Amino acid sequence: MNCDSCTAELSAYLDGELNGGLLAEVESHLAKCTACTAEFKSLAESAELVESHATALEVRPDIWHNVHAHLSQLPVPVPSEGWIQLIFGRRWLAAAAAAALVLTMGTWGYYRYQESEKALGRYMAEYVKARDQQEQVYRAREGNGGMDLSQPIPGHPEAAENPFVVVQFSSDDNPFRSEVR
């Protein structure tokens, strides 16, 4: 241990706060170093002096008043804040964050709604177009002497036959393709 490190530990040594290896090192250094021993003695005497007069000292009220006035003039230190404290600690910031969230969700929802409406429009248009074509065929047939219920409308086979008609089998044909109505 050198003199610098020893003097740094003198105050703790004086207060009896050292123990173990550090205590032994300080004591060993003090035993052989006169400069540090002198420093230690000086420090011990100062401490003894303060201790002996501590009870006698009384702080005057005007001193406390001055200290208080001085402290009140100092700027208040701003504590470091995390982002959550930053957002929720300030109302305007929380409101802005909420507004941004609502706006984002609203935009996303509106976009999704628009997409689904477009898909629905296409779905509807496809069916309507197919059915309109069937209707045109029907109207054309009607114009040519009326609807022939025995013949299905192309693309709409259910539109021109009784689905409950019993299937008859012809005896003079291939039995595997003999269904006639």
Added chain:
Amino acid sequence: MNSQRSFPRTALILASIASLFPLAAAPIHGRTYARQADNSAAQLGKTRSLAESQHEIVILLIKQKDFEQALVEANKIFNMKWPPDQEPTLLKELLLFADQFLHNGQAATGVRLLEANFKSFKNPASLASIWKEKGYLYKNLGDDKHALECFRQAQRLEK
């Protein structure tokens, strides 16, 4: 030599007994099931025959422009007791009648027909077809709002 000659005869006798066995030991419940199947087939045949006649009545009423009575008679077909496997036939019938009402300028009656008989169908594909046809009828009536809603339901079922 004698035993070799008698072998085919023994086999023939055994085969004859074996051929009789299934008839003799046919389980009674098997025959009951067969009878039940015959009964249900006969019942279905009867229902289909009734529906066939009912169909012709509805078509005639539509031709006579008696649409209200046609609707009443059409509903009778769907209120008959149908097995689940007849749903495709019923769907054809329902869409056919809706089409007939539409051709005769009675899209609103077609909508009523579809609404009244919606409950007879369970298959999502059938239900989607009905919703689409209903939407088409609404579109013909100029009610785009309801038409869109019907197609929305159909689209949901087909997803």
